[in-house]
Amino acid sequence: MNHLQISDLTVAYRVGGHTVPAVRGVDLTVPAGGKLGVAGESGCGKSTVALAVLRLLPANATVTGRVLLDGEDVLTMRWGRLRAVRWAGASIVFQGAMHSLNAVHRVGDQITEPILLHGKGAITPAVAERRAGDLLEQVGLPAHQAAAYPHELSGGQRQRVMIAMALACEPRLIIADEPTTALDVMIQAQILRLIDGLVTEHGIALMMISHDLSVLADTCDRLAVMYAGRVVEEGPARTVFATAVHPYAAALGAAFPTVGDPAARRAPRGLAGDPPDPAQLEGGCSFCPRCPRAVAECARVDPALRPAGPDRAAACILVPPGGPSPRSLRASAAEVPAAPEGRRR
Ligand SMILES: Nc1ncnc2c1ncn2[C@@H]1O[C@H](COP(=O)(O)OP(=O)(O)OP(=O)(O)O)[C@@H](O)[C@H]1O
Numbered sequence: 001m002n003h004l005q006i007s008d009l010t011v012a013y014r015v016g017g018h019t020v021p022a023v024r025g026v027d028l029t030v031p032a033g034g035k036l037g038v039a040g041e042s043g044c045g046k047s048t049v050a051l052a053v054l055r056l057l058p059a060n061a062t063v064t065g066r067v068l069l070d071g072e073d074v075l076t077m078r079w080g081r082l083r084a085v086r087w088a089g090a091s092i093v094f095q096g097a098m099h100s101l102n103a104v105h106r107v108g109d110q111i112t113e114p115i116l117l118h119g120k121g122a123i124t125p126a127v128a129e130r131r132a133g134d135l136l137e138q139v140g141l142p143a144h145q146a147a148a149y150p151h152e153l154s155g156g157q158r159q160r161v162m163i164a165m166a167l168a169c170e171p172r173l174i175i176a177d178e179p180t181t182a183l184d185v186m187i188q189a190q191i192l193r194l195i196d197g198l199v200t201e202h203g204i205a206l207m208m209i210s211h212d213l214s215v216l217a218d219t220c221d222r223l224a225v226m227y228a229g230r231v232v233e234e235g236p237a238r239t240v241f242a243t244a245v246h247p248y249a250a251a252l253g254a255a256f257p258t259v260g261d262p263a264a265r266r267a268p269r270g271l272a273g274d275p276p277d278p279a280q281l282e283g284g285c286s287f288c289p290r291c292p293r294a295v296a297e298c299a300r301v302d303p304a305l306r307p308a309g310p311d312r313a314a315a316c317i318l319v320p321p322g323g324p325s326p327r328s329l330r331a332s333a334a335e336v337p338a339a340p341e342g343r344r345r
């Protein structure tokens, strides 16, 4: 059975009398023990999807669709059941651990709290403390760091504590929402390896959110690329990264200079412009204003996801039924435009 099945999820935020359609008809699946990467630029709705999975959205959000966790719809669950599912069914590692940890409690107490709550009296404080120490060691911290307050730890150590908390109640799904933002590249790599290793070892399903397609291609089995609140391409992670079908996914994958390639450093291929403000979306394909391959019809038609080859789908009118040929895939990967001067990194 799929551990997580999101169907036709829409989320709209109400802000100052108008509506922001942040997520528009998203379908995503993570099988038990599977790893799904979700990529996309800032504001495309990745965190909104993550928060919807555990019904953590703020009161100004209206949600429709279905979010099945092990077959149970999170969106219609009673509060008591929802409390049981949070942590034990699925847990989240948020971006920015300093904001997620409580500054006035020792980190060990923050790890034991859900263990004791979910143990419902069957677990003693001493057992929970031992488990917190074990969890800290699993994430590469000495058990005595349980006595530390968050401000006494480095950013990387705090993020390790967040991962220990996410593991505390042995969930079947972990959602990692940009778990390495604000960490230096060496620590980023360590944290990603740590999450990858732990979910593999424990057979936990993973939904990993990042801007960085290459990181997701390394870590995940499948990759979904979001744009303006929609999934625009989904398929096997390495295939989508190497030969994206959707022009946005192709540009996102090419938006980084190749390490060791001086030519790529001088002229990294990138993406001009910015994603649309969801409150100002017009008809047609939302990527049209930035798309190097747009044709007249793109301003009128908002394409749905359609099959784009074996086991993959893309939302672009240029995708022929049954998917493009391998030759055209290689050609479209090479067509990604150079970034305008002002936006080169
Ligand atoms: N609480 C809120 N109230 C109103 N609008 C919101 C709220 N939270 C998010 N939004 C809007 O919803 C859209 C999607 O935001 P979201 O945080 O899901 O994007 P994201 O893909 O996670 O971006 P990032 O990569 O920057 O984290 C954005 O336009 C954002 O401004």
Ligand code: SF4
Pocket: 246, 247, 248, 285, 286, 287, 288, 289, 291, 292, 293, 294, 295, 298, 303, 315, 316, 317, 318
């Ligand atoms: S539908 Fe048109 S504008 Fe949208 S991604 Fe495809 S080619 Fe580009």
Ligand SMILES: [Mg+2]
Pocket: 046, 047, 048, 177
């Ligand atoms: Mg986010």
